[in-house]
Amino acid sequence: xxxxxxxxxxxxxxxxxxxxxxxxxxxxxxxxxxxxxxxxxxxxxxxxxxxxxxxxxxxxxxxxxxxxxxxxxxxxxxxxxxxxxxxxxxxxxxxxxxxxxxxxxxxxxxxxxxxxxxxxxxxxxxxxxxxxxxxxxxxxxxxxxxxxxxxxxxxxxxxxxxxxxxxxxxxxxxxxxxxxxxxxxxxxxxxxxxxxxxxxxxxxxxxxxxxxxxxxxxxxxxxxxxxxxxxxxxxxxxxxxxxxxxxxxxxxxx
Numbered sequence: 001x002x003x004x005x006x007x008x009x010x011x012x013x014x015x016x017x018x019x020x021x022x023x024x025x026x027x028x029x030x031x032x033x034x035x036x037x038x039x040x041x042x043x044x045x046x047x048x049x050x051x052x053x054x055x056x057x058x059x060x061x062x063x064x065x066x067x068x069x070x071x072x073x074x075x076x077x078x079x080x081x082x083x084x085x086x087x088x089x090x091x092x093x094x095x096x097x098x099x100x101x102x103x104x105x106x107x108x109x110x111x112x113x114x115x116x117x118x119x120x121x122x123x124x125x126x127x128x129x130x131x132x133x134x135x136x137x138x139x140x141x142x143x144x145x146x147x148x149x150x151x152x153x154x155x156x157x158x159x160x161x162x163x164x165x166x167x168x169x170x171x172x173x174x175x176x177x178x179x180x181x182x183x184x185x186x187x188x189x190x191x192x193x194x195x196x197x198x199x200x201x202x203x204x205x206x207x208x209x210x211x212x213x214x215x216x217x218x219x220x221x222x223x224x225x226x227x228x229x230x231x232x233x234x235x236x237x238x239x240x241x242x243x244x245x246x247x248x249x250x251x252x253x254x
Contacts, residue, residue, distance in 0.1 A: 001127055001169075003210055007073040008032045011056050011109070012083035014041035017131060018181035020203040021082065022049065033069040037083075056083045056134050057104035059112060078127045078210065079117050081110040086146035088187035099145060106149035107180040111156055114170055118163075127210060130157065134176045134223050136168055137150035138237050140193050146186075147244065161215065171209060173217040175202045189254060191247045194240065195222050 008025060012018040014036035022034050026046040037044050039053040050072050054065045069076055084106045087098070114128045144235035157170045158196040164170065177183070178194040184190060202219045209217035218224045230236040 001078075001125070001210055001213060003078070003207065004029045004078040007069075007074075007075055008078045008080065009035065009076055010080040010082060011035045011054065011065075011080075011113075012131070013044075013051075014038050016177055016203045017184050017199045017206075018082040019043065020199040021080070021102045021131050021206055024203050024207055025043065026111075026207045031073055033065070033072060035065055035083075048080075056081075056109040057101070058115075059108075062109060062112055062116070068119070070120070075124075076117065076120065076126065077112050078129065080129045080131075080206075081113050082129075083109065084131060084149075086143055086182065086186040088135045088142045088190040088248075088251070089145075090142070090184070090248065091144060102145050102149055103152075106146070107152045107156075110153055112208045114156075114208075118168070120167070127169045127171060127182070129171045129173065129206065130209060131173045131175070131206075134174050134218075136174055137227065138240070140241060142190075142248040142251070143186075143193075155215060157215075168214060169215070171200070171213075171215060171217060173206055173209065173219070174223075176220045178202055189251065190250060193244055195220065 008030055010022060010032060013022045013034035022044050025032055026044055026049050029218035031048050033040050033050045033052050035052045035054040037055050042051050052065060052068055056062055062182050105159050110130045117128050117212055129146055132153050133150040135143055136150040154172060157172050161170050177193040178199050179196050180199050183192050199219050205217055205219035226236060
């Protein structure tokens with residue numbers, strides 16, 4: 001799909017991958033509703049960008065976001081579900097609200113947005129792009145809940161694609177650890193997992209993936225190679241996971 005001239009809604013636009021992506025989209029001939037919980041942090045001032053404050057973990061808020069976007073844009077060609085967060089932690093015990101909070105943002109909102117886009121567009125072509133994670137496949141110690149949300153979205157997308165019509169896409173992005181303040185928000189002094197990459201690299205991969213209609217977007221060639229290698233040498237993932245587990249234990253003792 002050619003992004004030029006399209007109408008776009010993007011969540012999680014205030015920092016990291018989302019902000020980098022928004023800056024790139026703003027340079028194109030498209031109109032964008034940029035949503036974020038902390039809208040004052042959306043550091044993009046452009047005639048093509050309309051800022052909208054939204055906590056996507058609440059369904060009514062998402063409904064209002066869609067209503068606002070339709071009023072401003074007329075239609076929605078691309079919905080980019082980038083909002084999300086992580087906990088970095090050793091899970092100490094059962095906590096229903098803790099689990100529900102991360103699932104509401106990372107899973108429920110993206111599933112709901114995908115369903116809304118299908119309802120609004122009927123047989124019309126559209127794209128839903130979801131920022132998942134390489135942890136959809138390789139869960140890392142310290143991120144058990146976060147990884148489970150990304151695996152859940154991968155499972156949803158794999159099946160839901162078969163319910164979509166011609167030229168309707170649910171595109172999943174699987175970045176490795178991205179060097180932003182994402183990890184600082186996950187917990188104080190959170191170590192960045194290995195390997196890692198820049199937000200700009202991920203944003204470029206998303207732009208390319210949308211243009212090329214890719215179902216799965218893997219921004220890191222190194223991670224792709226490691227996944228293939230692990231199929232032949234299955235000790236690679238457990239070796240990396242044990243390395244991250246030692247980092248978690250050191251972090252917990254700090």
